[in-house]
Amino acid sequence: MFVTWLKENNVADFDFSNMLFPNGSNREFWDSKYKEKYVKRAEKFLGFSWPLIKASDFIAFHTEGSRQRHEKPYFERRAAFCALILGELLENKGRFIPDIVDGALLLCEETTWTLSAHKHPLGAPYDIQAADDPYIDIFAAETAVMLTLCHYLLGEGIRKYCPEMLERIEYEIERRIIKPYLERRDFIWMCNTPGWKVDNWNPWILSNLLTVFLIMQKDSEKLKHGIEKMISEIQGIYNTYPRDGGCDEGATYWCMSQGAFFEFCDQLFIATNGKINFFNDETTQNCGKYEYRAYIGNGYFTNFADGATTLKNAQISYILYMYGKRINDSRLSSLSKELNLIPNELNDNDSMLRRMVFDLIYEDEIKALTDFEPCDSCILKDTQNAFVHKNGWFYAAKGGHNAERHNHYDVGSAIVYYNGCPVFVDSGSGTYNAKTFSLQRYDIWTMNSSWHNLPQINGFGQTGEYEQPDGKIYKADNFEMEGTTTHISFAKAYRKEAKIETLDRFVTVNEDGVSIKDKFVFTKDKNTFCEHFITPLEITIEGNKAIIGNEFIVTADCEGAFAYDSVDFEDDEKLKANWNTDKMNRLKFTALCGKQYEVTINIKRK
Known part of the structure; x- marks a missing residue:
């Protein structure tokens, strides 16, 4: 297009001269938008002690595999800066300006605006990004927007207090963003690098660069060249x-x-x-x-x-x-x-x-x-996602393949909610570290199939290749919806050692719950499988059924045994914030079977 x-x-x-929104001198506009909550938040950062970022914090990604050593103070600085800008924009009394100038100078003095995990990908031989070789990653672009909007929205107030700060912002944005963007063609998100899988970096960065160019670039030729x-x-x-x-x-x-x-x-x-x-x-x-x-x-x-x-x-x-x-x-x-x-x-x-x-x-x-x-039901056949709402129940199911962006081994997985509350879930990902986007990605429990709502077959889970096209062969080869039932065929998502010839899953909402039916055809006569279902709710086993969260009953229509285990993540702030708990539980149903077998797992309210 x-x-x-x-x-x-x-x-x-x-x-391109129509501005995105008025600058801060248009008091009629901004006074009409006044919200005390933004001023109250800005007040938290009056006299803010801006956190120090040390060289060892940046290098810690290389030496310890830690992203947080650098990212915690990095984002604390930026969050305070943004809060102060919004507070001053609405209050317009000048009391936040000194702290804003402190923050702006601090950002301008940073050697690099890129994250330690995002350092220059073109073989540069340094652990700390060289100041004279600026790289534009997603957060360098975000930082440029912060300084651009600081300059645009609060220019009058800053000029009265410290006019040199406006010149410094202009200098740093030209040096770190505008000049390298116009000159370079080899940053991977620019889509000129063979073999690179385009991801959210492309629109994320470009949407921010466009803001910078529209506001800061006064040379019409450079502006239009950049936009083109x-x-x-x-x-x-x-x-x-x-x-x-x-x-x-x-x-x-x-x-x-x-x-x-x-x-x-x-x-x-x-x-x-x-x-x-x-x-x-x-x-x-x-x-x-x-x-x-x-x-x-x-x-x-x-x-x-x-x-x-x-x-x-x-x-x-x-x-x-x-x-x-x-x-x-x-x-x-x-x-x-x-x-x-x-x-x-x-x-x-x-x-x-x-x-x-x-x-x-x-x-x-x-x-x-x-x-x-909300929609009642929807299937996206290209993406291989299905979403169904009925009788308070919701499920989503996916097909796809194991070379997707931010991929997990989750082909064929389904999640289940009731009245907007989680029952069977996808845990998502924990706090990113050096392993997250590496060849060790699938050693992380949140990424592999045994911690998704999927069966383990003859002791084996799904497989793929990290960031490799070959991962696409581990896929669902059928994805259909009829009524409230989604049918997924996904034997190809499993490694050959699983000895599975066909695997068909049928997920449906009925009058009183959700059922998940799996039909197996194996390549050998004696087999085992273990169905996994992940939940943040407590699990109790009562004979041939499981109680989830003291509200839901899970049963199976064949011989087998329920059990459960759990994984703790009390040190992972991201997962704790997502699920309001410090552990995830895994319900397991294990059975022996012959060459062909099927099992239906039913989830109902007590």
Whole structure:
């Protein structure tokens, strides 16, 4: 779509002067948006002791495999900076300006804006990114937006207090972002690197660079050259989106993929007063609809792959609202209201400033929307996702393959919720470390099939290849829906040692619960299988049934034995925040069988 548009249009013919939103001197506009909660949060950071980032913190990713040593102070700085900017923007008294200037100078003095885990991928021989060789990763681009909006929104106040700070911001953005972006073609997310699998870095970075160029780039030739380059590069992620709009990275990573893709398109729409409009495209429209199709209720989303099961409002509300408006889909817009109705205090760790500003602008409009109505059922055959709501029950099932982005060994898995509360779940991923995106990825329990809602067959689970095309051969080869039943064939997801010829799963919602039927055909006469079901709820075994959370009964229709075990993650803040517990339980049903066998697991309320 984008390459075709470039062939048919000349970027130089368009005027990009319409601003995304008014600057801070437009007091009539910003005074009308005043919300005390933003000022109260900013007050927490008055006189803030900005955390130190040491060389050893950055190098710890290499020496210890720790991302947190560098990322904790890195994001604490940025969260404080963003909170202070919003507080000053709304209050307009100047009392936050000294701390804002302190924060801006601190960011400008950082040797690199990239994370230690994201250091220059082109073979650079240093553990700390060289100051004269800036690399643009996702958070360098985010940092550039923070400083850009600081300059744009608060320029008047900063000029009165410390005019040199504005010049320093301009210098650092030109040096670290604009110049390398215009000159380089070899950063992997630019989609010029053979063999690189395009992922959310592409739209995430480009949506931020577009903000920087639209506001900071005063040279019209450089501006239009940069925009032309961005439009060409965004084609890379667009080419990976299936026509049904599904996101194989999970509904929360949608925020950084399709959500950021929307932001890119929307900024072009705003800057040109609608003259550049990519929202009539079917795939683009379906990308937006994915988020309400994957919505479970009660703030929970389907969370296949590395995604979390809930979203922070600052990452999503305005995107859902405006995406719905751009494609004329009121259900998508109203999902933003649904999420805002869920109690959620402002997060002191939020640092996505452009999204926070837009959320602030549209907050009152979102409150006035009609209530959200979920879909009953939906199948995305290209993505191989299915979602079903009925009688208070919800299930989502997936096919796919084991070379997906942010992949887990989860082909054929299904999750089950009741009245918006988890029963059988996908744990998601824990706090990222050096193993997460390495050849040791599937040594992590959250990534392998034995900790998904899947059978282990003759002692073997699923397999694939990390970041390799060969992983696509470990896949589902049939994915269908009839009524409320989803049928998945996925024997090919298992290694050959499992001795499985065909494996068909049928997931359905009936009048009083959910059933999961697995039909096995083996290549040998004597076999064993162990069904796994993951839950954050407590498990009790009572004879031939299991009690989940003292509310749900799980039974099997064949001979076998229930048991359970658990994994503790009391040291993993990410998993604890996602599930409000420090352990995950695994229900197991084990049976012996012959060459052909089938088992149905039923989940009902007590």
